[in-house]
Amino acid sequence: MFLTRNEHDKGNTFSPEGRIFQVEYAIEAVKLGSTVVGIQTKNAVIIACERRSTSPLLISSAEKLVEVDDHVLVAMSGLTADARTLIEHARAEAQNFRFNYNEPITVGHLTQSVCDLSLRFGHDEEDIMSRPFGVALLIGGIDPREGPVLYHTDPSGTFAKCKGKAIGAGCDGAQQGLNREYKDDMTVEESEKCVVGLLKQVMEEKLTTENVQVVRLSTDGIQHYNSEQMQGIIDSLPAPELE
Amino acid sequence: MPKQDTPQQVLAGLTSKNQFTKTGTTICGVICKNGVVLGADTRSTAGDIVMDKNCEKIHYIAPNIYCCGAGTAADTEYTTELISSQCKLHRYRTDRDTRVATAKTMLTRHLFQYQGHVSAALVLGGVDVLGPHLHTIYPHGSTDTLPFVAMGSGSLAAISMLEQGDADHQGWRPNMEVEEAVDLVKRAIHAGIFNDMGSGSNVDICVITKDEAGKIAADYRRNTDIANPRKYRRDVPYKLPATRLVEVNGDMDM
Numbered sequence: 233m234f235l236t237r238n239e240h241d242k243g244n245t246f247s248p249e250g251r252i253f254q255v256e257y258a259i260e261a262v263k264l265g266s267t268v269v270g271i272q273t274k275n276a277v278i279i280a281c282e283r284r285s286t287s288p289l290l291i292s293s294a295e296k297l298v299e300v301d302d303h304v305l306v307a308m309s310g311l312t313a314d315a316r317t318l319i320e321h322a323r324a325e326a327q328n329f330r331f332n333y334n335e336p337i338t339v340g341h342l343t344q345s346v347c348d349l350s351l352r353f354g355h356d357e358e359d360i361m362s363r364p365f366g367v368a369l370l371i372g373g374i375d376p377r378e379g380p381v382l383y384h385t386d387p388s389g390t391f392a393k394c395k396g397k398a399i400g401a402g403c404d405g406a407q408q409g410l411n412r413e414y415k416d417d418m419t420v421e422e423s424e425k426c427v428v429g430l431l432k433q434v435m436e437e438k439l440t441t442e443n444v445q446v447v448r449l450s451t452d453g454i455q456h457y458n459s460e461q462m463q464g465i466i467d468s469l470p471a472p473e474l475e
Numbered sequence: 476m477p478k479q480d481t482p483q484q485v486l487a488g489l490t491s492k493n494q495f496t497k498t499g500t501t502i503c504g505v506i507c508k509n510g511v512v513l514g515a516d517t518r519s520t521a522g523d524i525v526m527d528k529n530c531e532k533i534h535y536i537a538p539n540i541y542c543c544g545a546g547t548a549a550d551t552e553y554t555t556e557l558i559s560s561q562c563k564l565h566r567y568r569t570d571r572d573t574r575v576a577t578a579k580t581m582l583t584r585h586l587f588q589y590q591g592h593v594s595a596a597l598v599l600g601g602v603d604v605l606g607p608h609l610h611t612i613y614p615h616g617s618t619d620t621l622p623f624v625a626m627g628s629g630s631l632a633a634i635s636m637l638e639q640g641d642a643d644h645q646g647w648r649p650n651m652e653v654e655e656a657v658d659l660v661k662r663a664i665h666a667g668i669f670n671d672m673g674s675g676s677n678v679d680i681c682v683i684t685k686d687e688a689g690k691i692a693a694d695y696r697r698n699t700d701i702a703n704p705r706k707y708r709r710d711v712p713y714k715l716p717a718t719r720l721v722e723v724n725g726d727m728d729m
Contacts, residue, residue, distance in 0.1 A: 236499065323567050327560040 244353035350389030403432025493680030499673015501629025507656035510684030540601030629667025
């Protein structure tokens with residue numbers, strides 16, 4: 233797609249056609265990351281992410297599902313190291329909000345605050361970035377006013393509230409699956425099966441309790457699924473159809 | 476009318492006399508078997524006037540750490556909330572429960588920076604991976620680590636109950652059962668409530684313990700003892716006498 237270098241390749245420069253190439257390239261970088269699928273229903277937000285292991289000798293890889301506050305969790309895909317600054321900022325923002333207003337932060341407000349960091353390319357700023365963030369986030373949370381919500385952010389600094397979203401390597405296939413299967417009245421169990429099932433379809437490796445992580449956000453808080461719960465979901469998936 | 480200072484007193488006391496809400500207070504804490512028990516009275520005063528008959532002096536720092544505060548109410552509230560937020564961020568960064576020593580250090584660094592002008596005298600207690608801990612923290616930033624402590628204007632009354640006890644009860648001794656310790660703390664706070672003018676109303680207790688499995692739980696018992704209930708209260712609100720029509724003055728245009 234991008235075969236020739238351009239003089240308009242800097243992060244804060246538009247091309248004559250009105251594109252910012254660096255941002256577009258950053259969005260491509262996200263597609264190299266491990267797949268994450270998130271779904272929002274009336275009662276909960278379920279997020280499942282692929283845990284790629286490059287070597288059996290690797291003890292642990294970067295954590296892709298991180299808690300930001302008691303009611304907000306962030307899943308990332310792409311250059312996950314880039315997300316560290318975003319996560320740290322989000323955590324500080326959430327605590328500052330609690331301290332100043334004595335209530336949990338609205339998930340949309342938090343998302344906007346995180347996305348504002350993507351625009352640090354001006355001349356006056358102290359923390360000018362050398363390159364855009366190469367990571368997309370799924371910010372899931374229980375909004376104090378709206379209940380379960382899911383937001384998607386990308387390197388351009390745009391965000392969107394979603395009922396269902398897939399990011400990372402298998403996002404095209406998984407997103408099509410989400411569009412097909414999503415219903416407004418899905419139960420928590422149905423959405424669990426949906427996200428894990430979609431991951432199973434798009435993952436290169438065979439899905440096990442070791443290479444997938446699932447988390448549920450509800451009014452009961454953030455619950456990371458353990459191996460038994462994971463196995464239960466995997467067992468309940470329909471068997472692959474023979475062609 | 477409340478007692479007014481003479482002009483000389485006002486001038487002399489401008490730097491030292493605090494007319495904002497100050498917790499003349501009794502707060503205390505004890506170490507018991509597997510945990511700590513914190514106690515506080517619930518009266519907050521501004522000079523001679525009781526501003527709040529049921530205020531909360533035991534502040535949340537972390538799920539396993541609570542802090543009683545004496546001194547200027549705004550200072551204790553703000554300082555404990557600030558350190559509580561910082562501890563939350565610290566938990567995210569380290570992926571571990573907060574240690575009492577960490578909270579203690581954050582509080583002392585803050586107070587020392589303000590050279591005693593932040594008038595917060597604290598009793599910090601909690602249980603962490605290393606066991607139960609209890610500290611006093613003074614406004615200038617110094618600390619004590621003791622098995623039983625009391626702070627505030629009622630601390631003299633409280634400490635005598637903790638140190639010595641009375642005719643019918645013992646003072647503090649090592650390895651007390653949790654409910655024995657709760658009883659001791661209640662008696663210490665009572666001593667402050669009834670013998671110190673700056674303390675009064677009810678007793679709040681907070682029990683933080685670790686069970687055999689290692690799980691730490693905090694039990695915040697708000698108003699565990701309503702020592703000064705309001706005795707006389709009308710059951711019905713005051714009924715104003717009906718307005719009696721005396722005379723109609725026909726001339727309404729004035």
